[in-house]
Amino acid sequence: MTDNNGGTLKAKHQRLILILIALVALIGAGLLAAWALRSQASYFYLPADIAAAPPAVGQAVRLGGMVQQGSLKTLKDGVTVTFIVTDKDSATVPVRFSGILPDLFVEGSGVVAEGKLGADGTFVADNLLAKHDENYVPRELKDMDQHKPDETLTGMEPVT
C-alpha cells in the first residue's frame, strides 16, 4: 500500500519501524538532555565553597548564606546595593545587586543569590531569593534558619 515511497519490507514491519524511530528520537532527547544538564545546571555554592574552589568567571551559579550585619549599602544611583554574604565558617563573598530587594530581605537573614562571579571577586546577582514567609523558604536556606535565634541574640546582647 505504501508503494510510492518505500518497499515491501517497510510495509511489513511498519509497526517495528515506528517504534524504532520513536525510540531513537526519545533516546536522542535523553542524551541531549543529559549533556545539556551537565553543562547548563547552575550549582549551589556556600561562601566557603567559593573560597575553596571558585566557579569559572561568568558561569551561572547560586550563592547562599546569611547577609552580614551592617554590610548592606545602597550606591549613589539608589537602585544598586552591595552587601556581604557569609556562612557559619565565616567565609565571606561581596555581592552586588541592581533591583528591588525582596520583601523579607534583611541583614542577618538568609539569602540565595542567583548570578555570576565577576573577575574582581564580587558576585553579581541577577536575582535574590529571600525567605518568602514562614512556610516558604528557599530549600538551601532551611538549614541556615536554624542558626537564626543565635544570630538575633548576639545582635541584641552586648558583645563581650
Place this chain on the structure above:
Amino acid sequence: MIAELGLAALWIAAALAVLQLIGGALAQRDPGGELAKLVRPAAIVQGLLAAFAFLMLLYLFAVTDLSVKLVATNSHSAKPMVFKLAGAWGNHEGSMLLWVTVMSMAGALIALVERRLPERTILATLAAQAFVGIGFYAFILLSSNPFERLPQPALEGNGLNPLLQDIGLAFHPPTLYFGYVGLSVAFSFAVGALLTRQVNPDFARVMRPWVLGAWIFLTLGITAGSYWAYYELGWGGWWFWDPVENASLMPWLAATALLHSVSVLAARDALRAWTIMLGVVAFSMSMLGTFLVRSGILTSVHAFAVDPERGTFILVLLALYIGGALLLFALRAGTVAEGERFSVTSREGALVFNNVMLSAILGIVLLGTLYPLLTEAFDVRVSVGPPYFNPVGAIFAIPMLMVMAIGPLMRWRNDRFDRIKLPVWIVFAIMAAVFLLVLVLGSYGWLPILGLAASIGLAVGSFLPLRGRNLLRVPTATWGMVIAHFGIAVALFGMASESAFSEEHLAAVDVGESTKVGPWTIVLDDVAPVAGPNWTAIEGRLSAQYDGGTAIELRPQSRNFWAPPQETTESELATRWNGQLYAVIGNQSGDGRWQLRLWWKPFVTFIWYGGVLVALGGLLALIGRLRTDLKRRFAKARSIERRSSGEAE
C-alpha cells in the same frame, strides 16, 4: 456536627469505592450477574457522597468554624467571602478532598450515561477508577483528615497566604485538578480497554471527550497560573521553569500528544498501543505533578505538606499506580493487534512525528525537573533553569511547529507531497522572510527570532485547511483545530516578542521626577499609605504617557498583610493592544528617593490571549464531537424503534 457529617460521608464513599472495585473485578466473568448490577449504582452514590463531604467543608469555611483544625490554620474571620471559600482548597487536606470529589463525580457520570461500550469494558473502567480513588480516600482518611477538630476551638484563624489571596488563583487549583482528574478517567478507560481487549475506534470515541475536557482545563489552568505568576510575584516574568510550573506543563504535553493520537485511533483505527501508552503516561505525569507539588520535596508556595509521612504516602501511591499501569501495559500490549497502516506522507505520519516530538519535549522537561532531586541524593545542589530548558526544548519544538503548520493539509492514510507543495512553500517562505527581517532589523537572541518566524508561519498555516471550503459547512471540530493551532501561534508570538523586545528600566526617583522606559514617560506624582480589609500598603501614584498621549494613572503597591504577617509587591499594569507597561514600587532609599522598576513588554498579552484561544479551540472540538455523538445516538435509537415497530406490523 457538620464536620462529623462530612467525615462520615467520606468513609461511606470510601467503602463504596471498595465495593465498586471488587464488584467490577469479579463481574468480569459474569457481566450480566447480580454483582455487576451493583457497580454503576455504587459509583453514582460514591460521587454524591464525596460531593456532599466537600460541600460540608465549604460550609465550615464559609462560617469560619474555628473548632475545625483546617479552618483555624488556613482561614480568618476577616477575610472576604470568596477567599474564605477558596481557602477550602488552598491547603493540602482540602485540595486532596477536592481531587477525590472531582474524580468520584467523574466516575458517577460515566456510570450514569456511558452505554456505548461493552458492559465488561465499562465495569473494568469503573473498577480501575475505584482503584485509583481508594488510594486517595486512604490518604485523606488516614493521614490528612480535613475535618479534624481541635481540642479547644481557636480564638482566631491563621489566615491564608496573602500571595494566594487573589481571585485568579482562587480558581487556578480547581481548574488544574479538573484536568488531572480528566486524565485519570482517560487512564481508567485505557486500563478497561486493555483488560477487556477493546482497543478500537469505539473506545477512542468514548475516551476522547474526557481527554479533550482534561486538556481544556489544563490549558486554562496553566494560562491562569502563568498570568498570576506574572503580575503577582512582581518579577516581570511569565514562566520560570519552576518545578511546580513544570509539574503542570508535563501532563499538558502528554495530554496534547494523547489528544492527537486518540483522534487518529477514532478516525483511522491506527496507533492503538501508542494511544494506550500515552494514556498511562499522561496519568503518570499528573500523579507525578501531584507528588512533586504536595510531598514537600520541592519548596514553593504550592507545597503545603512538609510532613514526610505524607510525602511517603504519595510516593507509594505513585509507585503503585504507575508501576501497576506500566506492568499491565507490558503484559497486555502484545494482545493489542496492529492497527491500520499508513504511509509516512499522510496526516497520520505528521501526527506521529509531532507525537514523538511532544514526547521528547516531555522527556526533556521531566529530566530537567528531576535532575536537582537526583543530584541531591549525592549531596550536590543544583538548579536547572532557562539556559537548559529553552534551547534544548526548542530543538524539538521548532520542527514540531513546522510540521504542525502543514500537517492538517495532508490527507489521511496516504498523500503525495506534490499535492500540497504550493501552501507548504508559502508557509516556509513566510517563515524565512520573517526570520531574515528580524535578523536584519536588530540584534536579538536566536530563539526569539526563530519563535517569531515560526509563529507567523504557523498563524498563516493554521488557516490553510479552510482554503477552498464553504466556511458554513466546515465541521465545528475542524474549527476547533484551526483556532487551537492559531492560538498556539498567537501565544508563541507573545513569548518571542516579550523575550526579544522587552525594555526594562530601574530607577530611584524623587516625587515629581519623571523617567522613561521604551515609548513611555512616567512621572511619580505621589507616594501615600493606604489600607485594605486585611492589609496596609505604601502606594505609588504614577502617571504614564505612551508616546506623549493622554496620561494613565498607575498605582503599584507594597503591601503588608497582617494575618499571616507578610509583605507582597502588587504590580500595576497598563495594557494597550500592543503590549503592557509593568510597574513595581520598591523601598525608599536613604536620600528619600523611591525605587521604581518599570518594564515595557510589547505584545506580552498575546501569550495569554493565545492560551485562551487554544482552550476555546478545544471547547469547540469538544462541542462538535459531543454533537456528532448525540446525533449518532438518536439515529441509532430511531432505527431500533423503526425496526421493532416494523416487526410488530
